[in-house]
Amino acid sequence: MTELIDQLSHFAQTIVQGKEPKTQITNCYANYSQNTAIEVYRNNYRGNLHDALAGAYPVIKLLVGDDFFRMLALKFIEHNPSRSANLHHYGAELPDFVASFEPAQALAYLSDTATLEWACHCAYFANDAPLFNLAQLAQFAPDQHPYLVFDLHPATRIVRSLYPISAIWLAHHPDAEVDFQIDLNSGSCIALVCRRFNKVEVINLSEPEAYWLHQILTETPLGGSTMTTLEHYPDFNLQTTLVKLVEMNVITGVKLGA
Amino acid sequence: MPASKYTFPCVAGIGLRAPHYREVLETLPELGWVEVHSENFFGGGAPLHTLRKVREHYPVSLHGVGMGLASATPLDEKHLSDLSQLCNDIQPVAVSEHLCWNAATGFVINDLLPFPYTREALDHVTRRVTQVQEKLKRQLLVENLSSYISFSQSEMTEGDFLAELTQRSGCGILFDVENLYVNVRNLGVDAEAFIKTIPADAVKEYHLAGFSERDGCLVDTHNHPVYNEVWDLYEHVLKHLGPRPTLIEWDTDIPALPELLNEAAKAQLIIEQCHD
Amino acid sequence: MEKNQILSVAISGLLALGLAGTANAADNKPEMEKCFGIAKAGMNDCSGSKSSHSCAGQASKNNDPMDFVAVPKGTCNKIANGSLTDGGGVVKKAM
Known part of the structure; x- marks a missing residue:
């Protein structure tokens, strides 16, 4: 050799x-x-x-x-x-x-936009995951809820920027209007990259949602994640967030944590 | 040309590329089989989903460009397991790779690179082909390469190397007629000798494509219809080795689907004449 | 609200929506995407999408970058306050 x-x-x-x-x-x-x-x-x-x-x-x-x-x-x-x-x-x-x-x-926004694109590229090729089965969630009794740990789709990524990178990305989407108007001074964003029906999507998260999702990403159980988030953001709405993340195919499974 | 999705029909097929996915799935043209590049379907999501849909209508052959059968680094286990997973999912009629390398200590080169045809390399490639076949639990087809250089250390021809590789590993041969033609023109390879060296039983598939010329060197660019000289060589090869499933490859400046299908029809005609 | 109650109310809410068949992605039949979802998001045209892996040699010459500094000439011009030339305030550094 x-x-x-x-x-x-x-x-x-x-x-x-x-x-x-x-x-x-x-x-x-x-x-x-x-x-x-x-x-x-x-x-x-x-x-x-x-x-x-x-x-x-x-x-x-x-x-x-x-x-x-x-x-x-x-x-x-x-x-x-x-x-x-x-x-x-x-x-x-x-x-x-x-x-x-x-x-x-x-x-100035080019590097962050590239970070978002790489997240989308990885999401495009990420492995498949089963669709979330609500019946699975319904099996757990209320006293088990604090210990629930969610499985997230392998495509899920969060990208933060001082610039409106989600809007920039969406403006270049095949479905977008040919002409677009974006003011770079319109502010920061937290972009959530996800995939549903095999299509990569980018939506914005609020600060409380992102804070909560970061903990869920590290497999912190539902009780702890939610309480910590509420301490920092008293107006955090768990139900709205759950509905949004199930709809966007970000949450794909649930189990009882250790 | 009705054929089971699980047998490799001895007819013409096309290399299916992204610009044609939609049209093929919507119009379902009469087509013996299609071939895709394996690596474009690793992972999940839209590519895999699309290939599964294609598979519902056509036999699919998986053609790899990244295994690096002759690379001087350990076989990439992840790459192999991704391919294995894809095979289980798609149930292809054939799985092929190239007789080339793409990695050396500290380097990965995403291309199909030639190497010196030595006894040492033959042992090495035989081991790796065996390893791939054991993992995939099926025969691998190995394709002859188009080269722009040759090595003075070579101890045998590419044809000898392939013939012995099939004997030792049990692999099949994907005979790329255009690659042979490029090597004839670039390196002075003896086409007759090559054809005589190749065991007909081992040949399971042919490839045809167009090339381009750069400063006197023919480059395997797959951006052109098949040239007449290559059609002639193809007919000649078929007379000696027999007809096999034959693919039209077109990867750059990809034409409208009808033009590609028309190229496949030309190959089909030659296959049928050969059967008569 | 008690901790457990917050969680259970949210989960019941989700289940109610889902069981009504409105929220659960699993209940929706995947629609056929443009180009069957194969055109990568961000691509302007399906037919322009190019898979990365090919067994063909390169048809175009990719010589080393020229010495002069090229200036971005794309849709970046449409982003207001996006560069120094607009007099925007977000750029720290001149070229």
Whole structure:
């Protein structure tokens, strides 16, 4: 195996890091040079990762335009080698990269919008979960309610921003009006990413709802989560929140905690 | 062309890509079978849901691009278990991967890369194909690669390598005729010798596609109708190895569905002539 | 309200809604999404959606980024106060 490992490692360095190819790599036909062949592989490497990013970040691409996105993507690829054979895993670090990417500094909301898009991308491919069965909930007696722990859909994500990123995301949705008006100064938001009927959706949460859901996400039982939330937000409405989260397919199951 | 969803019909099929999902499901064109890229359906949600719907109407073949059968890193267990789960769900008529690598220590390259055809590599790939087949509990088809370089360390041809791989692991062969043509033009591979080396019994499927040229190098871009030279080579291969299920692959600048179906009809005609 | 009572009232409320068949997602038949839900949210056009995995080589050249700094030219121009050029107050730093 050692020879194969050396051969492939060197070829990988040639493609990813631009190293000179070893002489054992030959093209024995005269139609083109070795450099042309190596450049085809380098181009495939960059192009496949660029396309993966374009697939994961369609809203960012629309916001900045194709040329700028291409430049952003190629710079990102230079600094972030692929680590998975599944291209859908590529690009998790793009939001951080955008935040520090000098040419994008004028667009303060871009990094948070990218964070939201990555959450949507992950939600799109997340594993399936059963639909919530209310009869299952009905089985528990009132004195068991404080100890209930909810299962959440694997697609569920919460993204906070100082900017109206949910509105920005929704404005680029296929169903949205072509023209949109968003004022960046319209304020912060807490975006909830979820999936129902196999479709990724983004809705806004209030502070109390987000506070409660954060605890539910860490499997804190219903009693504790609700009481802590009410201490901080006396006007928190548990029933409205439960209905909303069941409707949005965020809550998918319930069990008695330990 | 009525055929059970569970047998691989010896007719033409198409590579089914996202732009055509809707039209295919709404119009249900007469079509022998379809092939999709396995990795696009890992996980759940809309992709898997759509593929299940397709599966209700057509035999489906799963064509992987990420297993890296020759990679110099341990086989990716997660990737394999994702594929295994997908196979259990979809019950494909065939499962295929490429004779290539995509990972070396510290690197993942999301492409189909060639390697030196050595005895050492043959042992290595045989072990990994066996491992995949044991996990999937079925035969894997391995596809010959289109390459832009060759290695002076190679101790045998790709054809020899594939022939011995099938013998040692029991895998089948997905014979990509366009890939062979690209290698003939790029690397001076001897097409006749390649065809003679391949055991006909092991061949379970053919691929056809279009390529493009860059600075004298043919690149396997799947962005064009099948060229006449490749149709000719396909007919020639069929005479020697026999007709098999044949796929039209089109991945870039994807045409309207009727044009793709028309390409499949051309392949179908050649298959039928070969049967006569 | 007692702690347990808050929970039980909320749960009864949810069950009442659900059992009436209005709230429970499980009771709704999934509608056929545009493009069967396959166009990723955010994509403007179903036919533009591109799956990431392909066994084809790259048809277009993806050369290294050019040296000049490109300026974003997309829908970002439609976001009011979204960049320095609008004179908006949210940007800390000049390009």
